Amino acid sequence: MGAAAAALPSAVRAVEGPRADRSLHPAAVGWQSTSAAPMVYGLRRFPYPYRAMLALSSDADSQTLRKFNLVHRFINTKEATPIGKGLGLDYADSFFVYTANDQRHIVDEVGRVPLQRELSYFLGTSQSPYGAKAIHVYIQNGWIDTLHTYGDFSQVDQHTTRFRRQLAAQAVAALKANGDVVDVWTDHGNRSNVDNFGARGRGQFYAYQQGDLPGSPYYHTDLTIPYGIRFVWPDISSNVFSRPSVVFPLRLADGRRVWGFWRYTNERYTPRGAVVWNWTPYGLDEQLSEPHLARLEADGGFAVVAQHLCGTPYPGVLPKDAVAALERLARHEQSGRLLVARTSRLLHYNVTRDHLRYDVTHAFGRTYIHIRAVDDPVLGRHVPTLDEVRGITFYTDNPRRTVLELGDRPIDPAMVVHYPSDGVHPSIGIRWYPKDTADHAIDVPGVS
Numbered sequence: 001m002g003a004a005a006a007a008l009p010s011a012v013r014a015v016e017g018p019r020a021d022r023s024l025h026p027a028a029v030g031w032q033s034t035s036a037a038p039m040v041y042g043l044r045r046f047p048y049p050y051r052a053m054l055a056l057s058s059d060a061d062s063q064t065l066r067k068f069n070l071v072h073r074f075i076n077t078k079e080a081t082p083i084g085k086g087l088g089l090d091y092a093d094s095f096f097v098y099t100a101n102d103q104r105h106i107v108d109e110v111g112r113v114p115l116q117r118e119l120s121y122f123l124g125t126s127q128s129p130y131g132a133k134a135i136h137v138y139i140q141n142g143w144i145d146t147l148h149t150y151g152d153f154s155q156v157d158q159h160t161t162r163f164r165r166q167l168a169a170q171a172v173a174a175l176k177a178n179g180d181v182v183d184v185w186t187d188h189g190n191r192s193n194v195d196n197f198g199a200r201g202r203g204q205f206y207a208y209q210q211g212d213l214p215g216s217p218y219y220h221t222d223l224t225i226p227y228g229i230r231f232v233w234p235d236i237s238s239n240v241f242s243r244p245s246v247v248f249p250l251r252l253a254d255g256r257r258v259w260g261f262w263r264y265t266n267e268r269y270t271p272r273g274a275v276v277w278n279w280t281p282y283g284l285d286e287q288l289s290e291p292h293l294a295r296l297e298a299d300g301g302f303a304v305v306a307q308h309l310c311g312t313p314y315p316g317v318l319p320k321d322a323v324a325a326l327e328r329l330a331r332h333e334q335s336g337r338l339l340v341a342r343t344s345r346l347l348h349y350n351v352t353r354d355h356l357r358y359d360v361t362h363a364f365g366r367t368y369i370h371i372r373a374v375d376d377p378v379l380g381r382h383v384p385t386l387d388e389v390r391g392i393t394f395y396t397d398n399p400r401r402t403v404l405e406l407g408d409r410p411i412d413p414a415m416v417v418h419y420p421s422d423g424v425h426p427s428i429g430i431r432w433y434p435k436d437t438a439d440h441a442i443d444v445p446g447v448s
């Protein structure tokens with residue numbers, strides 16, 4: 001077992017199945033030792049050459065279409081943009097369905113856009129489309145992968161709310177009808193956001209969360225989980241930047257089960273223990289510091305970094321040190337150390353890698369790795385799709401004589417990649433998602 005493989009969770013090590021014992025294998029009984037089938041040494045933690053994976057998870061607060069487009073052109077494309085040369089990173093955003101915030105401030109100085117016109121699927125709490133067309137396009141092409149709750153329901157008076165179950169029902173119906181399904185949910189805002197869920201039982205503060213509470217007028221997870229939500233960030237802070245895994249099983253108040261996940265939200269606490277959030281563009285330099293990124297890569301960890309990238313009202317949106325921090329992140333990816341992936345892809349990869357079941361057989365000098373299932377302890381054991389196993393990489397003596405199979409059928413060779421030794425072993429893997437640096441930005445008349 002290689003050093004890297006030994007670092008994997010025991011569940012992964014235990015599934016090597018029939019060991020590559022050459023002395024018992026027909027191919028090894030022959031007269032040429034060169035015909036011996038390659039040994040498989042378990043999973044590489046991340047697709048070659050990367051040592052770690054990071055996602056930017058940005059909440060839709062104060063978003064306008066103008067700011068959204070500006071930020072995504074800079075982060076996702078390789079164009080010359082007003083912020084700087086595009087970074088070409090895989091980054092997906094979040095969205096609101098409704099806006100009902102009663103605070104008074106300007107979210108975009110360009111056009112003096114009031115908070116009540118921040119980007120959301122519907123106008124206010126109506127059923128009239130507002131940002132729906134743009135949000136639809138972005139969900140389809142991968143610039144949005146997260147539902148930041150049903151809407152911005154934050155109120156000045158946190159004892160009141162404008163959320164109702166009916167709004168969730170209407171949202172689910174509309175999103176489904178338009179094919180706008182995402183599987184990541186992040187909680188939002190203050191205690192008026194009673195549709196939040198996932199942290200009841202973690203303390204008195206979280207009693208405001210009623211989204212998963214049967215009998216409550218704000219109960220909706222009986223609609224929301226069947227809609228397609230699989231991963232939930234339940235409004236929990238963390239100052240841990242790098243984790244071996246960011247997901248954890250989460251049982252909701254109604255008994256439904258989803259994956260919870262951690263986001264890095266702060267570095268420090270006040271002397272009295274209050275969280276000092278660093279999840280605005282002003283905190284990006286601290287979040288994506290060189291020590292953080294180096295530690296993440298040394299750990300071989302995952303990081304999901306909570307942000308509000310459209311959180312400032314300024315024409316250029318991102319301050320200089322935030323731009324520099326994102327450029328630093330891009331350099332880490334370009335160097336082959338850190339894979340930057342949209343949140344949904346990171347979470348799926350995390351679950352698949354940690355719960356992959358496979359066995360290894362040998363015949364005529366070749367080794368066959370049969371991927372059997374993802375033994376998902378939360379959502380159930382299942383045979384993965386090809387997209388689900390993208391990035392899965394195995395150490396082997398000889399990639400050219402190793403065959404990757406889904407069950408007992410070879411995986412399309414166009415999807416299989418061979419890698420040289422990274423200092424531990426050579427490897428063979430299923431291709432990660434192709435880079436998409438296309439400019440998907442659209443303008444919609446009447447939408448700020």
Ligand SMILES: [Zn+2]
Pocket residue numbers: 059060061148187188189
């Ligand atoms: Zn928010």
